[in-house]
Amino acid sequence: MLASFLEYVLYSLFFLSLGSFSAVFSVRWPEKAFLSWQQEAHQTLSIPFQNVFLTDATKRSQCPGCKHTLAWFDLIPLLSYFLLKRRCRYCMQSISYRYPVIEALHLICCLPLLWIHPDTKLLILHALLLSSFITLAVIDAEHKLIPDECCVVILACALSINLISQTLESSVLALLIGYGSIYTLHWGYKAVRGTDGIGLGDVKLIAAIGAWLGIFELAPMLLCASLSGILYNVILNKKGSDSVPFGPFLIFSAILVFYL
Known part of the structure; x- marks a missing residue:
């Protein structure tokens, strides 16, 4: 019983440490990204650039x-x-307050993994994946940007999890169908309306989520994300003047489908 209690404490500290890193990353990545874009713009225009990275x-x-x-x-x-x-x-x-909130979110989202995955490898992979989800959701909600670094970690963890679980075929199929169908929707909407209906970052995120959940959970996840996005717009974004990032709804739905 003592060993089990110590394991819970150690894993909780691990989840909280991931949350601490996530909170810092969610602040530093946008600053670094904006600086990089400014530097590229100055180089294109042949204008001297001064590094003011805070x-x-x-x-x-x-x-x-x-x-x-x-x-x-x-x-x-x-x-x-x-x-x-x-x-x-x-x-x-x-x-x-962002720091304790993000750390607490990691604990809330990751702690149930202890009862689902007794295997240490699967537990750590899922913890890293969920941490990347939370980090991505925070950045997308604040800046409407989806870091490729987070998508890469999610995809790598997702494929590793399904490889260990011997469900890699379903994972790869969901990845291809998710990316192909949503990219086609993105291209078709842009061709008809002349503007983006869904960002390419969301397309990559959906593909990575599909690689994690598998082919049978892809449709329920997309349905849940769409409904939650619609409810948000109806209840909280009544004017409809503000564009709403879709990433947080995708991530909320993916975690909900995974646990339920």
Whole structure:
């Protein structure tokens, strides 16, 4: 019983650590991406470019207010946030709630895996996959961008999971059908309306989700994502003036279909 309890604690710390990394990545990746695009634009126009990247990914975590390097005990997932009373130890500036929320989401989404997958390899692969889902959903919701890095991790984990589970045929078939059908829809809508109905990032995400869930769960996932997106627009986006990223609905539906 003690060993089992210790395993739960260790796995929970692993999930929370993934959440801590995810929260930082969701801040740094958009900054780095926008900087890269600005640099490319300056090079195309032959305009001198000055690096003004605010967060260097090679440096240790810093307080965004006072720029003080944070110690390890300032970065303990969830615990540090509440012990510091939601404020920086050095300048007393409020700490964004995004960090504990993302860490808690990792714990909530990943902890049930302990009862589903006793195999350590499958458990770790699913944890990495779900972490990439949450990271992608946060970035897409905030910036309407889908990082290729997250899609690659999801696809690699999905194929590995189905290879171990000996269901690779269904995985590859869902990947091809998901990508082919949604890309055709993207191309057809653009040809008729002259604008994108669904982004190419969503096409890649659907293919990666299909590779994870398999051919029989692809249609229910897409149906659930479409219905949840419609409900969101009807209830919360009544004016319909704001374009809504589809990635979070796809990810919510994929996790729902997986667990149910």
